[in-house]
Structure formats: C-alpha cells, structure tokens
Amino acid sequence: MAYTVIAEELREALAKDDLQTMEQLVADMQPADLAEFIQEHPVDINLKLLSCLPIKQRAETFGYFSENDQRELAEHMDESTLANLFIHMNSDERADLFNLLEEELKADLMRRLARNEREDLRRLSSYEEGTAGSIMTSDYVAVPAQSSVAQAFDIVRSTAPDAETIYDIYSIDHMGRLMGATSLREMILARTTARMDALMTTELISATVDTPQEEVAKLISRYDLLALPIIDNDARLVGIVTYDDAMDVAEQEATEDIHKGASVGRLDDGFGRARLRDLYRTRIVWLVLLVFGNIFSGMGIALFETTIAAHVALVFFLPLLIGSGGNAGAQASTLMVRGIATGDVGVSDWARLLGRELLVAGALGLTMALAVSPIGFWRGGEEIAFIVGTAMISVVVLGSLIGICLPFILNHLGWDPATASAPLVTTLIDAAGVILYFSIAAAVLDLPGLF
Amino acid sequence: MAYTVIAEELREALAKDDLQTMEQLVADMQPADLAEFIQEHPVDINLKLLSCLPIKQRAETFGYFSENDQRELAEHMDESTLANLFIHMNSDERADLFNLLEEELKADLMRRLARNEREDLRRLSSYEEGTAGSIMTSDYVAVPAQSSVAQAFDIVRSTAPDAETIYDIYSIDHMGRLMGATSLREMILARTTARMDALMTTELISATVDTPQEEVAKLISRYDLLALPIIDNDARLVGIVTYDDAMDVAEQEATEDIHKGASVGRLDDGFGRARLRDLYRTRIVWLVLLVFGNIFSGMGIALFETTIAAHVALVFFLPLLIGSGGNAGAQASTLMVRGIATGDVGVSDWARLLGRELLVAGALGLTMALAVSPIGFWRGGEEIAFIVGTAMISVVVLGSLIGICLPFILNHLGWDPATASAPLVTTLIDAAGVILYFSIAAAVLDLPGLF
Numbered sequence A, B: 001m002a003y004t005v006i007a008e009e010l011r012e013a014l015a016k017d018d019l020q021t022m023e024q025l026v027a028d029m030q031p032a033d034l035a036e037f038i039q040e041h042p043v044d045i046n047l048k049l050l051s052c053l054p055i056k057q058r059a060e061t062f063g064y065f066s067e068n069d070q071r072e073l074a075e076h077m078d079e080s081t082l083a084n085l086f087i088h089m090n091s092d093e094r095a096d097l098f099n100l101l102e103e104e105l106k107a108d109l110m111r112r113l114a115r116n117e118r119e120d121l122r123r124l125s126s127y128e129e130g131t132a133g134s135i136m137t138s139d140y141v142a143v144p145a146q147s148s149v150a151q152a153f154d155i156v157r158s159t160a161p162d163a164e165t166i167y168d169i170y171s172i173d174h175m176g177r178l179m180g181a182t183s184l185r186e187m188i189l190a191r192t193t194a195r196m197d198a199l200m201t202t203e204l205i206s207a208t209v210d211t212p213q214e215e216v217a218k219l220i221s222r223y224d225l226l227a228l229p230i231i232d233n234d235a236r237l238v239g240i241v242t243y244d245d246a247m248d249v250a251e252q253e254a255t256e257d258i259h260k261g262a263s264v265g266r267l268d269d270g271f272g273r274a275r276l277r278d279l280y281r282t283r284i285v286w287l288v289l290l291v292f293g294n295i296f297s298g299m300g301i302a303l304f305e306t307t308i309a310a311h312v313a314l315v316f317f318l319p320l321l322i323g324s325g326g327n328a329g330a331q332a333s334t335l336m337v338r339g340i341a342t343g344d345v346g347v348s349d350w351a352r353l354l355g356r357e358l359l360v361a362g363a364l365g366l367t368m369a370l371a372v373s374p375i376g377f378w379r380g381g382e383e384i385a386f387i388v389g390t391a392m393i394s395v396v397v398l399g400s401l402i403g404i405c406l407p408f409i410l411n412h413l414g415w416d417p418a419t420a421s422a423p424l425v426t427t428l429i430d431a432a433g434v435i436l437y438f439s440i441a442a443a444v445l446d447l448p449g450l451f
Helices: A003-016 A019-028 A031-039 A043-051 A055-062 A066-078 A080-086 A089-098 A105-113 A113-125 A149-159 A183-187 A213-222 A243-260 A276-303 A305-310 A318-342 A347-412 A424-444 B003-016 B019-028 B031-039 B044-049 B053-064 B065-076 B079-088 B089-102 B103-112 B117-124 B150-160 B184-188 B213-222 B243-260 B276-303 B307-309 B318-342 B346-410 B420-443
Strands: A141-143 A170-171 A178-181 A226-230 A239-241 B143-144 B169-172 B176-182 B227-231 B237-242
Touching: A003 A019, A031 B184, A043 A055, A043 A066, A043 B065, A055 A226, A080 A318, A089 A105, A089 B169, A105 A113, A113 B065, A113 B089, A113 B103, A149 A183, A149 B184, A149 B213, A170 A183, A170 A226, A170 A239, A178 A183, A183 A239, A183 B150, A213 A226, A213 A243, A213 B243, A213 B276, A226 A347, A226 B065, A239 A243, A243 A318, A243 B213, A243 B243, A243 B318, A276 A305, A276 A424, A276 B318, A276 B346, A305 A424, A305 B184, A318 A347, A318 A424, A318 B243, A318 B276, A318 B420, A347 A424, A347 B276, A424 B019, A424 B276, A424 B318, A424 B420, B003 B031, B031 B044, B031 B053, B031 B065, B044 B053, B044 B227, B053 B079, B065 B089, B079 B089, B079 B103, B079 B420, B089 B117, B103 B117, B143 B150, B169 B184, B169 B237, B176 B184, B176 B227, B213 B227, B213 B243, B237 B243, B243 B318, B276 B307, B276 B420, B307 B420, B318 B420, B346 B420
Parallel strands: A141 A170, B143 B169
Antiparallel strands: A170 A178, A226 A239, B169 B176, B227 B237
16 A cells, blocks of 8 residues: 555554554555654654554664654653663664663663674664764574575574575674675575685675765665675674665765765754754855855955946956856866766766866857857947957856865865865855956956955 | 786786786776776777677677767777677666767677677667666566566576566566565575465565656665566566666766756866867856846946945955855755755745745854955944944845745746756856945945945
C-alpha cells in the first residue's frame, strides 16, 4: 500500500482508538513510512504506535527516526521499555541513540547489557562524529580465513538473524586482522569443501575508523560496494559501513554542499524542522561578513563620485554590469566546486581549466555585450554603448576567472573549496566590477579616473 | 593497492611496453580505477589495456567507462572484438552502449545475438532516457511463486554467474506478474521444503518502467533496498534497478540541482571534460535572460535620478543593500529548494515556513542594520544612518520572502523549483531593492519620490 493510503487509515484508526486495526497497519508499514508518520504526531500517540510493534520490528523502526524524535521518545519511555528496545537495536543505531541520552540513563542502560555488548557499545559510541567509526556497525559476519565453505556457511547461518548484511563475508586471521572478503554469491557457487582463503578476494577496499564519512560514502559509491570493511590501527576488522548508510551520508553531504553554495552554515535538522535560533545562526555569520565585503563596492563607487556626478546615466548600467559578472562568476565557481567534490576535476587541472574558462567566458561576455550595447546606445549614444559593451566583456571574463580560481585557492589553503559560495563570489566581483566599469567610463569619457 | 600506486606502475609498464606486467596490474585493478586511468590515455593505449583483460572482466570494466569513452573505444575496435565484448556485457550496460552506436553497427551487433537476447536488448534500449526502464537490468532472479526453497536455490545457483544481484529473489506467477520477494538471507534461514509464496514479502515496493529515475533512486534510498523491482503496465516483472545505479543517479541529480542553483543548464559530461560549446550553451541562456532582468534595476535607478543627483553619497550604499538582500534571498531559496528536493519540506508547509522566515529574516535584517548604521552615520550623518538601517531591514526581509515563495510558486506552476536559482533570486531582489532603498531615501530626505 502506498504511504498516503496507510497514513490515512492509520489516522482514522487513531481517531477511533481502534487498537486492532492500528496493530495490523503498523505491522505492515515500512520503517521509513512510520518514521515519517510519527513526525506529525505528539509523543504519547507515537509511544502507543510503537508499542503495537513486536520488539524486533520496533527496534528496527526506531533506528529510522530522526535524532530529535529518538531523543524525545526515549525520554518519555519508562526505563524497562527503553532498555528492552535498546537491547534489540542494531549495534550502530544503538550507539547513536546512546550518545543522545543523559549521563544517568546511559549508566543505567549500560548495566543492563551483557558484558561483550557493553564493550562493543562503549567502543562504537566513542568515535568522533563524522568518522567511519561513528557510522559503522559491528554486526558483520567474519570467519577464520582457513575455514571451509561449509564451516563458513554454518557461521553465516548462525549470524544471519543479527548481521546487518550476510552478503559479504570477511576472512580474518587469529589476531582478528582482515585478510580478505568473499561474497555469498561466490560461496554459493563454490564447492563446500573449498577453503575460504582460496576463494576470497585479497585486493580489498577498506577504510580505517578515522576515515571521514564522506570518504567512506565515496569509496562505496565508486567501487559499487555492498559494505566497506573498517579496520583499526592494527589492521583488525572492527566494523562495516553498509551501502544504505553511505547513501544517507551522500545525501547529507550534498545538502551541506548546496547550503554552503549559498553561504548557509551546517544545519543538523532539515530546513522544515530546524529551530529558528539555528536558522539565524547558520545564516548571519556570512551575511555580516559579506556586508563588509560589499562596503568595498561602495568605496569603489565613492572613488568615482565626480565621474558619476557628471554622468548620472552611468549608474543606470551599474546593477546590470556587476550583476552579470556576479552571475557568470557564480556559475564558474559552482561548476568548479561541484567538480572538485565529485572528483571530476583534479587540483592539477588548474591551468587547463583556466584556459578553457577564458575562452568560454570570452564568448559569454561577447554575447552579453551584444545584448546590452543597443540599450547603451539608446540611453546615451555611441560612447555609452561602447563603454557598456567593453565593461560587460571585462566584467564577465574577470568574474568567471575569479569563480574558477577561488575554489582552487581555498583548497590550496586547506579550506573547503565550497566556501567559494555564490554570495562570496558575487560580492568579490561586485567590488572588482565597480572599479572596472567606472575606470573604463572615465577613460572613454576623458574624465579624471583612478589611474 | 591504492589507485595512485597502481596507476604509476601501469604508466611505467606502458612506457616499457612490458605486456606481462601490464596484464598482471590490469587484472587486479578495480573497474572504477581502470575507468579513471583510461581517461588520461589515447584510444590505442586503452584498447591495448582492455585486451589484457579476460573477456568477462573486460565486459564488466567497460560498463564503468563514461559514455564518451565507450563510444570512442567501440568505434576503434574491430567488429568481432566489439561483438564479443557486447555479448558478455550486462543487459543494462549493453543497452546503454547500443544506444550510443551508429545504426549500421547496431544492425550488425543485433544479428550476432541469440534471439531472446536480441529481444531483451530491443526492449531495454527502447525506454526513454531518464526513466526506470532506461536504467534497469533484466539480469535478475525470478522463481515461480509455488516453488520450494530447494527448487529456488537451484534456480539461484544456475542464474548466479549472470545475475546483477542474487540477494533478492522475486516470485512470479505463470503470467510473469510480480507476486513477492524473498531475500537470500531468509532463504538460507528457512527449511528447504518451505514454499517461496509462504516465505515471500508481499508488501513490496516497486516502480513501473515509466517512473522517473530520480524517483527510483529516492525509493531505493528511503526504503534501504538492495534492488527495486520494475514492472510493466500489466504488472509483469521486467527488470530491477540495483542500489549502485541508484547511487549514481542520486549523485547525478545532486549535481544537476547544484548547477541549476547557479543557473547552469544540464551538462551531460563532468565539468572537467565537457566540450566548450556545451559549457557555453548551458550558461548563456540564463545569463542573457538575467541581463534583461537587471535592466529593471537600471530602470529603477533611472526613476530616482533626481534623488541621486542631489545625494550622490546614496549610491555608495547601493551595492551593499541590494547585495545583502540578494544574499539573504539566495540563502532562503536554496534552503527551500533543497528542502523540497529531499522531501524534508512539503508544499502544504508553505504558510508555516513563510511565518518562520519572517521571524528569522527580521532578526537577520536587524543585525545587519546594526552593522551598517554606524557606517551610514560616518558617511552622511544621522539621516543617512537611519535610511540605510531601515532599508537594510526592509531589503533583507523582502529578499528572504521572495526566496521562500519563488520555489513554491514555480513548483505550483509545474516548473522545477530549482529554477529559483541564486542568480535569478538575486536579480529579482536587486530590482525590488533599488526601488525600496530610494523610496525610503526620498521619503526621509523629503525629495520627490515615486509615490
């Protein structure tokens, strides 16, 4: 059933307090759908819905909820219900939930876990946010490298109910070091007497617990992996990150890049649910910084006060020229930043890309100059048409070059190239464009200029 | 081995024409790495590298190459080599390659396929680009719904070498209609005598051949699927889309959205490899459209020529004010567009988001007014400080509201909300900001205004 249909029926069942229908509907619902449904409802209703689910399914569904929803629900559960849920969750989601809770509650939950699970939780919850360690799960299947396929199958069968994926089977040595990996497909096709170490791939893609999560997502996407094994500093296998988590990370990173492209800072919640305070905080910093950037444009204008006073008509074309330069520059920087992010453009490409951009920007500027010159002619005759046309080409070329170079320069300085946002590039080009435009005007009109 | 190391060794082997080393290196290389390597090399070298690979691996690797590389290599292969490669490719990648070739070559390759493969290819290559049909593969595992687990295992084993994934097994009826799906994990845990229709999930997520590819990627990501079954209009199972293709689509769509956010049109190749002509074409349309938008700002300024002539100092603050409004508006529209794209923001949320934005923008405007008023005071005294402060709040609030509303309006008109790019929003706000600023100035300075 489509989500909208189920959601409607569930709303009706809630209104009638029809527990039986609720149980049926909730049992058939996809965890992602239930996670969306509970966002619209108050915590007491959501606790009731959750209690309709058998504990295993409840634990799985809980992991789909947003951090805020998880925290709120956990705070409103009685302790034994929470503990029961906690014990049944996947290791990685459990660690994430654990990090959201109050110290007192943490200690209590810890006590209720078996010893090996307790250590597992302590380890998983200790990794810094944004690293492979913080998103990996310890629910993977590992077998001794020297075991036979038949022995490995026994291990797979006994681990299957809890493992996040059983489709990649990792071979380890007696120290727990990662030796290789075998897909379940290969195991099914192999003779049961074959040895795993003969079957396994040793040219393995892996990452360490400290690898940044966006790097992990990129590896999984580039090499089409189902899961990426994560090793510690002694090359011991300590977890895996599965493709579905990589997809979430990739979406999150794309959102962050898109926001950065408009000078918006990191927002933990989605825009629709973010707190007003957070929205203010993520936006004000760059806005104020750019105010001071824009003051340079104003100062540029002040330098040409006599030029302007003599030809007020020049101001008419000011937004047009600096706007066009800013737009071309924003295009160039956006293409560049995304190219660097997807790996399509390398840092060594710098000179080649600059040369290409010079050609493209020249053509763009020429086209736009042809578009505006007639308006210049109409407003102020030949001279103005010439000034506006020349200024247009110069501003568009300059803007595009700033747009291409800035991400590279930032990258070189160790900054995120995405800091070269459209607003930053536009602001820089505004200031440069003002000087360029009025200098050309002063020269052509034979008025006192800067130089 | 890391890619950079292999690439270096492969370059050396190529320089020495050491075929044996080449073969060893290429055989161990990940397809994605080889695809990157060949981008830097001429076609004759790439053909040599490909011929080092056994045919099955060669066919797999070929699917990783970009469309341009595939087309170029195919054109330079002799016919029998190409046909051999073609026969060994996955069904979906074969259909993609097929669509890149000349009519004559197509006919020749068709003749070399077995009859059922020929029909499969004809069908797969017929779907419109951007639909589920165009990215799906027909290499899936389907079993009759009434078969036993043991029988299903036999089918899995016989299909395993060619299937894209064997981890989701689809149950179909005698008409080929999709009845349900069972994971290999469930099959492994079940008794071999159990029937598949008792084991399978019937609450299935699926899509039709016409479903847009971004919708397919969203379903796979939302429901954490390994593969999404694709059905035709008669509910018959005709293909699957696997998670790795969904990841590629998601990345591609994110790139498109990011480019749109800077008014850059659709670019088929990455920025680094795009043809100059395509770069020009994707950028010029909006640039010229925005030129005409910017003329409105100029006309706004022209309306206030007397105000400006009386107080040239007002021009000093013009870039600052319209720039700030544009930046705040670009932030708002970007947050909104991405919120709509990820499904975080619904169209029904309109009024609530507008209310929130009013509060946030008010606070942002106030902060920025406080930042610039002292400069206004320093440049022109109390009156100018007041004008600049008031104009700043108004422009930032107005800009933010335009930023929030525009994506909604576009969406409502059936356009892509991402058309509300930073440059478009900035241009609109520039025009509105000019009018607002000079109107406030004219009113305060008691000069003739518009109203």
